Amino acid sequence: MGLFNFLKGEFLEVVHWEDSSQDTMVYKFPMTDKQQIKEGAQLIVRPSQVAIFVYEGQIADVYEPGKYELHTATMPIFTSLSNWKFKFENHFKTDVYFVNMKQFTNQKWGTVNPIMMRDADFGILRLRGFGVYSFRVSDAVTFLKEVFGSNKFFTVDQINEHLKSLIVSSVSDVIAEAKIPAMDLATQYDEIGQLAMARITDRFEIYGLMISDFAVENLSLPESVEKAIDKRTEMGALGDLNQYMKFQTAEAIRDAAQNEGGGFASMGAGMGAGAGIGKVMADAMASPNQAQTQPQAQPHMETVACGKCGAQNRKGAKFCSECGFSFIKKCISCGHEIDPNAKFCMECGASQVVESKCPKCGESIDADAKFCPHCGQSTKA
Template sequence: MGLLNFLKGEFIEVVHWEDDSQDTMVYKFPLTSKQQIKEGAQLVVRPSQVAIFVYEGQIADVFEPGKYTLHTDTMPIFTSLSNWKNLFENHFKTDVYFINTKQFTNQKWGTINPIMMRDADFGMLRLRGFGVYAFRVKEAVQFLKEIFGSNKFFTVDQINEYLKSLIVSSITDVIAEAKIPAMDLATQYDEIGSLAMARINDRFDVYGLTITDFAIENLSLPESVEQAIDKRTQMGALGNLNQYMKFQTAEAIRDAAQNPGGGMAGMGAGMGAGMGIGKMMTDMMTDDQQASAPSNQGNTQPSGIACPTCHTTVPEGSKFCSNCGYSFMAKCIQCGKELPSGSKFCTECGASQVTEKHCTNCGEVVEAGAKFCPHCGNKTE
């Protein structure tokens, strides 16, 4: 009876893996040198698992999630590799690896050394960053070949440091190529993360891995640069610095005046403050007057025309003098239409408005309306 139980224990009838960990990526099914898998044994591959059979160092069959009965029909590759005469009549020996294909989330990444960045406003900067990412095994066979080999167990910690170095290298390239100003980095985390995720996946593919999520939690600048950015923000919020300085001066004068224990020093400070506030108020009034006063530079004389009767200056285009009522309008000598004073032709009928006459004594031309000749004094009318 004891021998029968021993023999039964040497043949494995069910091959499966119940994963009770959170970070195991590869699990090798335990087989001792005396144990072998029984022909017709059951293979159970749970969701988010892939089972790989390896015979004498060569990858044989790969099983996706499901339940299988192990015999010649279900294992054609292994059958051709083993080339046994009995072809599983009793049992066979092989290595079985279970690959965990679920997502490994909340993985941390961060910069050990600062990233050098060239900025248009601040020059060369040292940038540090950190965040989280998630990844999983996409190609189980490739992952077996490239990463874990023949280890019995393989966990996330065994590969995480290497993946971090790939991530930091990729995000460094992305930040350098994006040329985002340092003051705008905090508003571009999603855009930088998307670009970095595509770059990282190109490198993960080589190892049969894929990154499923990538997030930047913080990109921090040196303290001195952050202080400079804060000062720029304050200056932008203050607006008119001249008005702000005047306000600050008034506040300081008020505080000095409210100091009861100042003694002579307070008196001196008060006198100085009084002189300061007086000058400040004078400057403010001068500025306000200059801002509100109309500019008359280069135009000291009012523009307009002079009335021929009272010599009052009235705006150009006026029909009557505002002082004496003189009419600046003339009438066409032919049709009677009112015309601006000095018009040479009528705008209605086109008749010439210049009437010439000659002096009867000297023959010189005399302006229309003149009562005496300006040349000889002869009376023209």
């Protein structure tokens, strides 16, 4: 009976893992040096699990959720590695790892050191943030190779610090590249979270992991910056600061006038307060009217003299405002409007100088000339 129990303990007939924890990512099936898995044993892989067989340091067969009978037909890779088909044994020795594929939710992240950011309104700022994320194993084989290796037991805590570092680094880059003003950060948590999640996904894939959810709960500014934002908000709510200061002054003078006291000092304070209030109210009421009635400086306007009556007219006017003389000159050849002083038309190129003959010497002279430039004869005679 004792020998039977010994042999029964040496050859394992059922291989499985019942996960009772909330944070175990990898569990190595326990076997002593003398224990071996019996050929034809039952393998049970529960939902959200993956079983990986490792033989002499090499990954052999991988099993998804289900129930399996272990023999040469269902273990092709292991059989090839161990040359099992050439042996006449009814048991084998291998390591079995169960990888938990479920979601690990409500994982906390936060900045250990403040994130430095440059803001257009406040300059260089120190920013702190925190939030939550969820992740799971997406590739069990990659996770085995890159992370837990040959550990018998692996939990979320053993990798969480590294994941947090990746997250904070990604969030810092996103905030720096997004260039969101400090006053608008609180309204952009969702957008920052989506951008950060896309960047974190690429970094998690290297380890066979996948981030399934990411949220920014808070991005906090230094206390001094928060006070400055509060002050700016108050200024916006007050509106016209000039009118507000006048109102505050009137309130202060009224309080001084109502201060309890006696004798001439109280009377003088009351008279001074009354005069002060009158002046403040007068200034407050008169300022808008004065601003409206104050004459505005007229801009300088260029003028030209009319060629007929000599009156000054706005430069660019087409007719004289005094005599109605037309300032518009047309080409004597094509009729196109030209500058009054132009000597040639810009459309047809015709000369605008009208020539005539001197009555004495017969030389060509301008039609507007009063004397001949050749002989001095008057053209108006």
